[in-house]
Amino acid sequence: MKNIRIVFLTSLTKEQIQDKPSNFAYYVKNMLSDKRLDVRLLNLRNVVTKKGIRGVWQLVNAINNEKPDIVYLTGLMGLNHLVICHALKFLRCKIFTWKYTFCATGRNKVVHFILKNIYWKNISRIYMAYDRHTEKALQDGIVKPNQIITLSRGVEYQWYEKFIDKSTKDNDFTVVATGKDNRDYDTLCAACEKAQVKCYVYTRKHDSCLKAAKKFANSKYCKIVFMEDLHVTDEYEYIMQQVGKANVLAICCTDVPYGVGYTNVVEGLPYCIPILITSNPNAHLDVEKEGIGYNIALYDIDDWAAKLKYLKEHPEVRTKMANNVERLIKSEWNDSVTSSFIINDMLKNKDL
Structure with missing residues (x-):
């Protein structure tokens, strides 16, 4: 099996990530030490110098230039445009993200249709922080079971x-x-x-x-x-x-x-x-x-x-x-358990 290349959007350096507990930077510390993964850090401040659509295009190009299999996000806030770019085939990798709020379903039929049939379909994996949010997303039918899971944030x-x-x-x-x-x-x-x-x-x-x-x-x-x-x-x-x-x-x-x-x-x-x-x-x-x-x-x-x-x-x-x-x-709530799940999830990403 070839290495899976991961792009992690962060303002932290590799040294800063390794200096803090693994849970601080969403288990990238553990990913960096796993030889099966090729993790690349990408700082938005370094690659996005323009505003609006041109800034979005800069970010998408910067991600694509790394030729990743997955872009790994700590959340979607401010990065919703990446999902749209993926839907339009501009972003050429899968999106894995954490989420701490309910998945939006839309206030009217048009928005609901777009969210259900376009937006949420273009996220390969959502690591939800709360069970109720996961259950609601599945009940609303806007994601499939293989897209979403509640994941405990174990601590180092x-x-x-x-x-x-x-x-x-x-x-x-x-x-x-x-x-x-x-x-x-x-x-x-x-x-x-x-x-x-x-x-x-x-x-x-x-x-x-x-x-x-x-x-x-x-x-x-x-x-x-x-x-x-x-x-x-x-x-x-x-x-x-x-x-x-x-x-x-x-x-x-x-x-x-x-x-x-x-x-x-x-x-x-x-x-x-x-x-x-x-x-x-x-x-x-x-x-x-x-x-x-x-x-x-x-x-x-x-x-x-x-x-x-x-x-x-x-x-x-x-x-x-x-x-x-x-x-x-020493059982479920530690970084080894959480990071192992994420890493294995990524290694199986071609099946998602």
């Missing part, structure tokens, strides 16, 4: 071990929250004050985050830290180091029609600490079902406070949840 847990600080966990019960999009830090901080537990939030200066920081500026228990103010060399590693000091990871979110906070959950697994997250019916990994945390209703300050206080007062529960997390990451 060994990479994170250097950030786990066990000494701080024993000194003071601490909650850490990270993330910037669709976060509800107002509810989280109010709950932490009510439960009287320390909470550190690491985020960016979105309007809602700024309002929460102003509201809880004088809080005895909560501190909201903006990454823009720190000027750290590597934000990702800095944040992962802060999570390593926590007893609990909190992912408090607003109401959105997809599984918000999923990346946070995945990156929290290596620390083997309880994960508290706002309930979302789209979630692929149910922390409560797996016994690694609790789902909490939207904007429920009382329940957040109760769960945090309970975990603070019951270290044996935290230990039990830690053991359950360890079981998960």
Whole structure:
């Protein structure tokens, strides 16, 4: 079998990809080390210098010049034109992509016809993040079963071990929250004050985050830290180091029609600490079902406070949840399982 050539659209260099955990760059780190694959990195900023149709044409030509079998995408946002180019036979390779939202079906009959009979047919493989989204796409008949699958985003847990600080966990019960999009830090901080537990939030200066920081500026228990103010060399590693000091990871979110906070959950697994997250019916990994945390209703300050206080007062529960997390990451939820599936999928791409 000849090597399968993969073009991965990214702004990262090979060195940057190899320096981070495999889940950070969608398992390309593992693909680069697999001799059966010929992985080429393509930076959009380097090849697209024009706007509109001319920019699209530049990108399509840059991909075609690599003569790939597959172009591998972390998502379709901003790249829908590649699917159209494939339908028009301008893009001469298969498209494999991840997707975190529902597959659009169209608001009228004409758009629905185009999406069902042209657009979605020109994507060979869709790795969905959430089961409900996969089921809906199949029910709507806009994709076939061999085009789509829900794929767990396993984590390279060994990479994170250097950030786990066990000494701080024993000194003071601490909650850490990270993330910037669709976060509800107002509810989280109010709950932490009510439960009287320390909470550190690491985020960016979105309007809602700024309002929460102003509201809880004088809080005895909560501190909201903006990454823009720190000027750290590597934000990702800095944040992962802060999570390593926590007893609990909190992912408090607003109401959105997809599984918000999923990346946070995945990156929290290596620390083997309880994960508290706002309930979302789209979630692929149910922390409560797996016994690694609790789902909490939207904007429920009382329940957040109760769960945090309970975990603070019951270290044996935290230990039990830690053991359950360890079981998960050593079975399905690790990068070896996920990357092996993707690589084997790619090797069989001619049959898709």
